[in-house]
Amino acid sequence: MEFLQCISLKAAQDLVVRSLKRGAAGEEKVQLIDAAGRIAAQDLFAGENLPPFDRSTVDGFAVNSRDTFGAGEAVPVLLSIVGQVAMGEPSLQELLPGQAVAIPTGGMLPSGADAVVMLEYTEQMDTDTLLISRVAAPFENVVKKGEDVSSADVLVKHGQTIQAQQVGILAACGYSTVPVYKQLKTAIISTGDELVAVSETPKMGQIRDINSYSLGAMLKETGCIVTCMGIVKDNYEEFVRAVSWAAKNSHLVIISGGSSVGARDYTVKAIDALGGVLFHGIAVKPGKPTIYGMAHGIPVFGLPGHPVAAMMVLEQLVKPAANFLMGKETRQQGVTVWARLLRNIPSAPGRDDFVTVHVKIEENSYVAEPIFGKSGLIHTIAEADGVIHIPAEKGGLYTGDLIEVALLKNWLREEEAF
Numbered sequence: 001m002e003f004l005q006c007i008s009l010k011a012a013q014d015l016v017v018r019s020l021k022r023g024a025a026g027e028e029k030v031q032l033i034d035a036a037g038r039i040a041a042q043d044l045f046a047g048e049n050l051p052p053f054d055r056s057t058v059d060g061f062a063v064n065s066r067d068t069f070g071a072g073e074a075v076p077v078l079l080s081i082v083g084q085v086a087m088g089e090p091s092l093q094e095l096l097p098g099q100a101v102a103i104p105t106g107g108m109l110p111s112g113a114d115a116v117v118m119l120e121y122t123e124q125m126d127t128d129t130l131l132i133s134r135v136a137a138p139f140e141n142v143v144k145k146g147e148d149v150s151s152a153d154v155l156v157k158h159g160q161t162i163q164a165q166q167v168g169i170l171a172a173c174g175y176s177t178v179p180v181y182k183q184l185k186t187a188i189i190s191t192g193d194e195l196v197a198v199s200e201t202p203k204m205g206q207i208r209d210i211n212s213y214s215l216g217a218m219l220k221e222t223g224c225i226v227t228c229m230g231i232v233k234d235n236y237e238e239f240v241r242a243v244s245w246a247a248k249n250s251h252l253v254i255i256s257g258g259s260s261v262g263a264r265d266y267t268v269k270a271i272d273a274l275g276g277v278l279f280h281g282i283a284v285k286p287g288k289p290t291i292y293g294m295a296h297g298i299p300v301f302g303l304p305g306h307p308v309a310a311m312m313v314l315e316q317l318v319k320p321a322a323n324f325l326m327g328k329e330t331r332q333q334g335v336t337v338w339a340r341l342l343r344n345i346p347s348a349p350g351r352d353d354f355v356t357v358h359v360k361i362e363e364n365s366y367v368a369e370p371i372f373g374k375s376g377l378i379h380t381i382a383e384a385d386g387v388i389h390i391p392a393e394k395g396g397l398y399t400g401d402l403i404e405v406a407l408l409k410n411w412l413r414e415e416e417a418f
Helices: 010-019 164-172 211-222 237-250 265-274 307-325
Strands: 026-032 060-063 077-084 099-103 115-118 121-128 130-133 154-156 177-181 185-191 227-232 252-255 275-280 293-294 299-302 336-341 352-362 365-368 386-390 402-407
Touching: 010 275, 010 293, 010 307, 060 077, 060 307, 130 386, 154 164, 164 365, 185 211, 185 237, 211 227, 211 252, 211 307, 227 237, 237 252, 237 293, 237 299, 252 307, 265 275, 265 293, 265 299, 293 386, 299 307, 307 352, 336 352, 365 386, 365 402
Parallel strands: 077 099, 185 227, 185 252, 252 299, 336 365
Antiparallel strands: 026 177, 060 099, 060 115, 077 130, 121 130, 275 293, 293 299, 336 402, 352 365, 352 386, 386 402
16 A cells, blocks of 8 residues: 555554454452543443432421421421431331421431421421421421432443542442443554654754653553653664554554655554555545554554654554554544634545644633644644644635634633633
């Protein structure tokens, strides 16, 4: 397959999904406290009712609501106090007409009671006599059995990322461990004779390795376990050995650089030697020379060496693939806002373009200012607040267009909120 035989972004995304097996990373059980942020490997059912009994939401007296009809401050209802509900103990007493039982918040309603009167609307004449000055509606101040959660409810769906707030309800239903998909082992290889480690001072003609860190950080945010294999120089045999080792020890391999058509760009040759290239070139900007294939049956992405291009392609292709391999059912949606565009943005029809923007508020609405720059300029994404997508069928955007912006960071300061 030759470079410039570009396929569309949508075709590339579909091809990647078809070549992968959902949940290929495997499953494991983790302690409940470690489940937040992980992907559920099966539907997690409640299995029991919450609460498991009718319970009071206030301190007061459990009554039969019919016994309070007609009660008022001028003419209170008189009831007999026949006991007290103990907190954390079953209520075995049966309430008869004209009777009331003292009950704490969270206490179990006794049989025959269907409401609780708050202490504020009661007065004890003596230890056995209660005056009620307000009507209680049926099930007032009561949470009924199963009202919070029914035993058949699905607490977390298969493929859903478990949120921190869901851990509490899992605990309430007795989950001490949770079945989740394993985190994806991902290897990142940076290539190029011009690259040096971040700890080194580059000589003339050299640059520090940016992509191992920026791409690794993005994949860690997705939930991957990232191994940065360092820099592999432009030597074919060394390159093949590195890719082969990465494929045998990981679920996903990312190669940064070497995806163009130069004489020393070995990514295509290495993937071909270890499995096969499925596409080389996608109709996007930035990111056109992207490669995808298999090595020892493991998916391998060859991303452009330019940092912004590599990060854009990772967001659009690699992260969805990683989520798929970890069993996630749907693509994770980031935070987006709608904004008015402040400048024209040209775009070639037939190509998906991704443009970084500044976002701010003017007159209580969002506006977006494009950040134009070459894909090798890291500041264009480091300073950006968001990214806009110009689909292949559009020939650019115009000043004043209402556009959707995918936010890259929590840029909005409290004093700017509206």
